[in-house]
Amino acid sequence: MTITFVGHGYVGIVTACVFADLGNTVYVIGRTPEKIKKLESGDPIIFEPGLQEVLKRNLLAKRIIFTTDYNVAIPSSEIIFLAVGTPPKENGEADLTSIFSVAKEISKHLGKHYSVISCKSTVPVGTNRKIKDIIEKNKPKNALFDVASCPEFLREGTAVNDTFFPDRVVVGSDSKRAIQMLLKLHKPLPGERIIVRLESAEIIKYASNSILSTKISFANLVSFLCEKTGADVEEVLDGVGLDKRIGRSFLFPGIGYGGSCFPKDVLALIKTGESLGIDMKLLIAVNDINQRARDNFIEKIISKTPSKNIGIWGLSFKPNTDDIRFAPSIYIIEKLLAHGYKIKAYDPQAMEHTKKELNHGIIFVRSAFDAVKDTDALIILTEWNEFKQINLHAIKDLMKTPVIIDGRNIYDPTTIKEIGFTYYAVGRQ
Numbered sequence: 458m459t460i461t462f463v464g465h466g467y468v469g470i471v472t473a474c475v476f477a478d479l480g481n482t483v484y485v486i487g488r489t490p491e492k493i494k495k496l497e498s499g500d501p502i503i504f505e506p507g508l509q510e511v512l513k514r515n516l517l518a519k520r521i522i523f524t525t526d527y528n529v530a531i532p533s534s535e536i537i538f539l540a541v542g543t544p545p546k547e548n549g550e551a552d553l554t555s556i557f558s559v560a561k562e563i564s565k566h567l568g569k570h571y572s573v574i575s576c577k578s579t580v581p582v583g584t585n586r587k588i589k590d591i592i593e594k595n596k597p598k599n600a601l602f603d604v605a606s607c608p609e610f611l612r613e614g615t616a617v618n619d620t621f622f623p624d625r626v627v628v629g630s631d632s633k634r635a636i637q638m639l640l641k642l643h644k645p646l647p648g649e650r651i652i653v654r655l656e657s658a659e660i661i662k663y664a665s666n667s668i669l670s671t672k673i674s675f676a677n678l679v680s681f682l683c684e685k686t687g688a689d690v691e692e693v694l695d696g697v698g699l700d701k702r703i704g705r706s707f708l709f710p711g712i713g714y715g716g717s718c719f720p721k722d723v724l725a726l727i728k729t730g731e732s733l734g735i736d737m738k739l740l741i742a743v744n745d746i747n748q749r750a751r752d753n754f755i756e757k758i759i760s761k762t763p764s765k766n767i768g769i770w771g772l773s774f775k776p777n778t779d780d781i782r783f784a785p786s787i788y789i790i791e792k793l794l795a796h797g798y799k800i801k802a803y804d805p806q807a808m809e810h811t812k813k814e815l816n817h818g819i820i821f822v823r824s825a826f827d828a829v830k831d832t833d834a835l836i837i838l839t840e841w842n843e844f845k846q847i848n849l850h851a852i853k854d855l856m857k858t859p860v861i862i863d864g865r866n867i868y869d870p871t872t873i874k875e876i877g878f879t880y881y882a883v884g885r886q
């Protein structure tokens with residue numbers, strides 16, 4: 458099939474590459490000629506494991522074409538995906554400016570044949586009907602189209618694999634024809650097919666991210682209880698998670714969720730519910746606990762560090778990504794800098810982005826070892842694999858005072874204390 462993606466961020470570029478790899482002709486529309494040049498040269502711009510290889514393979518096969526020109530891509534496309542950002546506004550609502558302006562632009566270039574316009578971006582319930590109205594108003598008279606919601610569930614860090622092996626493919630539409638086209642496109646991919654109403658598809662995405670966020674906040678709430686009582690949160694959650702009805706996944710105590718999806722999607726669902734007169738207390742609490750987890754960790758750092766001379770490991774909001782949007786690290790580091798901390802920081806992938814965000818008071822170093830040299834405490838903010846089995850004896854020898862404050866519970870407290878560290882984790886002694 459011939460398809461188009463508008464937007465080449467984490468969702469756009471990954472899904473475009475995967476569908477090209479399946480043999481489709483895929484256009485990707487961007488706004489900036491410099492970025493288009495980079496993509497054409499095989500640089501995916503973002504860091505995502507395995508992505509560059511798929512991109513290069515499909516560039517070579519001429520199955521993926523990058524452009525800034527809607528007229529190059531839209532008229533021949535059977536399916537057009539919107540994969541642009543829907544960032545939070547100041548009040549927490551999703552900002553749909555890009556969605557609506559892209560919908561208008563697409564509509565002007567629609568060809569004479571039938572096409573499906575499908576939103577991969579996460580948008581509040583009702584948005585796809587607004588997209589339909591915009592297209593109806595602006596399209597050429599003889600253009601035939603339907604809209605469908607096809608929300609994306611990939612996770613940064615494992616996005617390529619997630620897209621090749623989805624748990625489910627959700628398609629929401631009023632139109633049987635649009636549903637058939639999307640099912641045809643997804644045919645080579647495994648996973649259940651969930652064919653639903655437009656509104657259901659929109660809510661499935663927000664409900665999924667909200668329940669995952671709820672599990673994380675619940676784990677943090679339990680960690681607060683454990684810290685006050687001498688229980689160990691990891692032991693408690695192992696005990697809880699072995700119940701098949703509950704499961705252990707996403708019961709992650711620590712410094713809370715971040716990234717470009719969970720925080721914004723929880724807030725946006727709160728706003729949607731409130732606009733409909735629904736009491737959204739549950740998700741308000743999820744958001745509050747997430748904030749409390751970060752603030753508790755900052756208090757812990759302030760009370761447990763022997764001096765203000767510290768090293769930090771991990772800046773990205775989670776491992777295997779360079780994404781720092783709404784990362785707990787940014788909030789925590791800003792607070793520590795305001796308290797006069799001197800910080801050396803290391804992250805395997807996210808330092809370039811972080812330098813743009815935090816441009817003074819922090820020294821970025823090239824290795825985990827450099828980050829701890831002559832410091833009085835090491836703070837762990839992201840659970841990258843390279844920290845899990847690092848030579849902790851060597852780390853201890855480099856530090857002035859062997860203190861670790863671990864926001865991700867990556868070490869066994871007994872083992873690390875035996876090495877000679879003073880170790881503080883979250884919700885465990």
Ligand SMILES: NC(=O)c1ccc[n+]([C@@H]2O[C@H](COP(=O)([O-])OP(=O)(O)OC[C@H]3O[C@@H](n4cnc5c(N)ncnc54)[C@H](O)[C@@H]3O)[C@@H](O)[C@H]2O)c1
Binds near residue numbers: 464488
């Ligand atoms: N990142 C994830 O893990 C993930 C997972 C599932 C769903 N989503 C959702 O998918 C959407 C995109 O997320 P993302 O992480 O890829 O965002 P992103 O910020 O990485 O990418 C957004 C892309 O849209 C482009 N864009 C914005 N406005 C545009 C316009 N007017 N014209 C053309 N291009 C425009 C940007 O240049 C960028 O390439 C969001 O709604 C997000 O909630 C994200």
